[in-house]
Amino acid sequence: MESSQPDHFVTLPLVSKSDESARLPLAINVVAKYWGEDLKDQGPASRATVLIDGIELAEKRGLACYIYKGSLKDLKKRIDQGIPPIVITPGIQDVAQHATVVSGYDVEERRILTYVPEPDTVGAVPEQKFEQDWEQDDMTTIVLMPADMKDLLKNxxxxxxxxxxxxxxxxxxxxxxxxxxxxxxxxxATELDPENASAWSQLGGIYNEHGSDKAVACYEKAIKLNPKYYLAYRGLGNYYLKKKDHSLAEAYYTKAVGINAARFGPIYKNRAVARMQLGNDAGAREDLVKYLEQTPGAQDKKAIEDAISQL
Structure with a gap:
């Protein structure tokens, strides 16, 4: 890639699937390895690992970590400092969120370059689309860097x-x-930063899981702070579906789909349930077809196909 590599680019180490630690998120492994810390086969083996586990392990190995609300300008600054940032972006199929390593940016084509775990491969996303997707998770940025470089961020x-x-x-x-x-x-977190949409949405998620009506106010707060916060709309859809308020459930699922139609396949199955209860069989059928298109590995594929044939 030497001849075609853009000026604003960080060359990241290849972490192949065979080399990747199953215990830590790929993004953490890649950035730690970039800084010379091999975290392979580290971390807890007994359960699925969340990002904070990998972050804490990297910190034990001498790296400093900052998790903040970023911007395109900030991303470019980090790249030009030789720091590859990790961003939280929409997932695909049945994964709601994804940690993506940004490896550079192309000034002429106005694209953000992202790490792809394949030899000599980068992802190139138009800046506008990247920003729109990133905004759905409140532009969360993770910077891992050697502790002795912390002065780069102090101002x-x-x-x-x-x-x-x-x-x-x-x-x-x-x-x-x-x-x-x-x-x-x-x-x-909400007391520290009352305008942190992520904190309010997560709080809504916990209340929702436990059937508490407090979920609504938390989700609505997140949406007021960030009208593009996909997970809060989806959460309200789930809340109202459980409450059997199918009209509101459909409305909030539709708002989430309007923000990102390809982010999370199972949302279509949920909206199909609401639509069936509202007597909209044609809409429900469309949603179930879309669910299978976007979630090809769905374990309930046969049951959904049967349901489609009956609608």
Whole structure:
């Protein structure tokens, strides 16, 4: 890639599937390896690992971490400093979120370049589309760098740097079945930064999982702060579906799909349920077809195909 490599580019190490640690997120492995820290086969083996586990392991190996609300300007600054940032972007199929490593940017073509775990391969995304996708998760940025380079960031305003860290810790608690502790953490985050949409949406998620009506106000707060916050719209759809308010469930699912139609395949199955209850069989059928298109590995594929044939 030497001859065609753009000026604003960080050359990242290849972490192949065979080399990748199954215990840590790929993005963390790649950036740690870039800084000379091989985290292969590190981390807990007994459970699925969340990003904060990888971050903490990298910190034990001498790296510093900052989790904040970024911008395109900030991303470009990091690349030009030789720092490959990790961003939280929409997932695909049945994965709601994805951690992506940014490896550079192309000034002439106005594209953001992202790491792809294949030899001599990068992803090139138009800046506008990248920004629109990134905005759906409040432009969350993770910077891992050697602790002795921290002065590069000391004069920068890193928005939500403390509250976002707390959000990542709260997500680990939630996944570990400690909803009460996670809720306390998230309230701490909202007190630190009342305008952190991620904290409010996560709080709504915990309340939603436990059937609490408090979920609505939290999701609505997240949407007020960030009208593109996909997960909050999806969360409200799930809340109202459980409450059997199928009209509102369909409305919020439709708003989420309007923000990103390809982000999360299972949302179409949920909207199909709401539409069937509203007597919209044609719409439900369309949604079930879309669900199978976007979730090709769906375990309930046969049952969904049967349902489609009956609509």
């Amino acid at each position: 920068d305003e890193l928005k939500f740097v403390k509250s976002n860290r707390i959000c990542f810790e709260a997500e680990r608690l939630r996944q570990g079945g400690k909803a009460g502790e996670a809720t306390e953490k998230l309230y701490e």
